[in-house]
Amino acid sequence: MTKKTYFQEPTLASIVNSGEPLIVNDVSQIASTLLELRDGHYVVIEGNLVPDSYPNSRKFLKHAPFVQVKHPDSIDEAVEMMQLPWQYRKVTFDRLPHFYFPGYSVKPYAQFQDDKRERRVRLVELCEALRILSYGLQQGSDIKIERIYAESKRASKDGATIAVSVPSRTDGQPRYRFKMTSVVLDANDPSAHAVANGFHTDISFPAKRWFFRYNYYDVKEDSNVVNIFAPEIAAYFKLIYRGLHELDKPNQAPLAMSIFGIPTRLTTDYYKKLLSKVVVRDSKPDKPDKKRKPNKAEQEIMLWALVKEKGYMNTLFRRKKIDENLKDIEWKIV
Numbered sequence: 001m002t003k004k005t006y007f008q009e010p011t012l013a014s015i016v017n018s019g020e021p022l023i024v025n026d027v028s029q030i031a032s033t034l035l036e037l038r039d040g041h042y043v044v045i046e047g048n049l050v051p052d053s054y055p056n057s058r059k060f061l062k063h064a065p066f067v068q069v070k071h072p073d074s075i076d077e078a079v080e081m082m083q084l085p086w087q088y089r090k091v092t093f094d095r096l097p098h099f100y101f102p103g104y105s106v107k108p109y110a111q112f113q114d115d116k117r118e119r120r121v122r123l124v125e126l127c128e129a130l131r132i133l134s135y136g137l138q139q140g141s142d143i144k145i146e147r148i149y150a151e152s153k154r155a156s157k158d159g160a161t162i163a164v165s166v167p168s169r170t171d172g173q174p175r176y177r178f179k180m181t182s183v184v185l186d187a188n189d190p191s192a193h194a195v196a197n198g199f200h201t202d203i204s205f206p207a208k209r210w211f212f213r214y215n216y217y218d219v220k221e222d223s224n225v226v227n228i229f230a231p232e233i234a235a236y237f238k239l240i241y242r243g244l245h246e247l248d249k250p251n252q253a254p255l256a257m258s259i260f261g262i263p264t265r266l267t268t269d270y271y272k273k274l275l276s277k278v279v280v281r282d283s284k285p286d287k288p289d290k291k292r293k294p295n296k297a298e299q300e301i302m303l304w305a306l307v308k309e310k311g312y313m314n315t316l317f318r319r320k321k322i323d324e325n326l327k328d329i330e331w332k333i334v
Helices: 014-016 027-035 057-063 077-081 085-091 123-139 192-198 229-244 265-276 296-310
Strands: 021-023 040-048 105-108 118-120 144-149 160-166 176-183 227-228 278-281
Touching: 014 278, 021 027, 027 040, 027 265, 027 296, 057 296, 077 105, 085 105, 085 265, 118 123, 123 229, 144 192, 144 229, 160 227, 160 229, 176 192, 176 229, 265 278
Parallel strands: 021 040, 040 278, 118 227
Antiparallel strands: 105 118, 144 160, 160 176
């Protein structure tokens, strides 16, 4: 299936023919090399970025340790600490020991939350979510907040349920229609701190449906986790955008209580370079010069390299005075 023009990416041949290659052998230099890359050059990474302890990139994405974002042990502790989700992410992300991560995770922790499954978020999906939101704002096919179910008094404790529709990135495909649950619309309720970590949707598409895993036999952690993908995050980003820009009385609660970092201009520019200016050369004796585009695991690792290099505030904390309007992000890269 063909991607819509807005989401299309350069082919391997077009990247290789775009200029002079810049060889990267030192993995620790990936982020700085891409940030300083000049026109007329592209990057060649020597060898697979995925650690050798994982037989392939899919195993890495499913089984490598995620960055586990710190959280309180109770609602009382959350209220006492008075920390917002982004502040927990900042503390965690600014202390990364390395950048070989398949994403980050949060966990519901309140006693009233029966679903304690780990919520897993990938940086690639954050970038793609912002791309979907920008597409909707620019192309007249916006993400729609169709209905908000928050009338019940219990909604302030369990979070709102919100019906949405999100455009597909694939040409000719229908919009995704689904419900977001455990969404904070009232940040004044003490339960809001825990509600945010319980974010969930009932979306269904092949990538999400088949991305289940069985954990290794001796690992104590449950196999059942919640993987959150770009269309789901894009719907939440739209809720944030709506709260800040489209309501008569702005509501900052979805932004304040978001479990999702919002890529900055630095990160979106870097991500576009990953898609349009990077190739990998695998070291295989029979094919010594075999080049390919980076896979999702390698893209994820390179994004974590950027976070480790520049810190959370510069990469995943979008600010109005520094970053361009979401409507103005130029995502076309072909």
